[in-house]
Amino acid sequence: MQLIIGNKNYSSWSLRPWLGLKVAGISFEETVLNLYEPEARSKRLAYSPTGKVPLLIDGEIKVWDSLAIAEYVAEKFPEKQLWPQDVAARALARSICAEMHSGFTSLRSELSMDVRASLKAEISPQAQADIDRIVSIWTECRNRFTVAGPFLFGQLTWADAFYAPIASRFATYDVALPSVAQAYIETVLALPEMQEWVAAAKSEPWTNNR
Incomplete structure (x- = not known):
């Protein structure tokens, strides 16, 4: 799985799925995007249909929005008891x-x-x-x-x-x-x-x- 997130200093939305995955010991690749650079939105759109972070990519599946990611991960890894x-x-x-x-x-x-x-x-x-x-x-x-x-x-x-x-x-x-x-x-x-x-x-x- 790949998790697309924003600047760790500022992106509270990104911290939520990142922390849940990390504490649960679920392996994922992390991609950090600078939310404030020129053309930042176009770079995010290359990953996410909303142009926002976080986004979880699991093979052909894309899950955007932190709450949707939480539910998807909990369903995929029930043994982690998230x-x-x-x-x-x-x-x-x-x-x-x-x-x-x-x-x-x-x-x-x-x-x-x-x-x-x-x-x-x-x-x-x-x-x-x-x-x-x-x-x-x-x-x-x-x-x-x-x-x-x-x-x-x-x-x-x-x-x-x-x-x-x-x-x-x-x-x-x-x-x-x-x-x-x-x-x-x-x-x-x-x-x-x-x-x-x-x-x-x-x-x-x-x-x-x-």
Whole structure:
């Protein structure tokens, strides 16, 4: 399989499938495209019909959109248990992934992903509401599944991969959080695979100013 992704410093959408595949030990070839270079969109269109990343290529099959990739990979590799095995937990995991996928627009706008940076942001009431909702999600999951392990559903699932970019954002902007949320962020950022992503992001020569 081949995974087409954007700049590791900025592309939160790319981090999600990359992290899930890496942690699950699923082999894939990685192709990184600079999202900000001239003709960047035309280069992406050479791979993806939408001109966007991420894109998973598996033989003749192309899967675009991070949520579609998550479902495809989970279906192809059920033994990796990338969704929780319990029906109720799996429903919750899918719901919070979909919520992340389609929501939190104020947070995305005001606290954009920038792995290399150490920043302070003026947080609007709308972005704070997004932060509060995410903290509520994390707290509910950790309260319910603490015994099973340190991730949202005990063992690492797609839910953690989808919220990993938020953990990175909160670290970048030094967002004040309750202890449960802060402990979860530290767990995610300590993953060797996350450390690999961060190291690669820091070594990239590109910036969003090109």
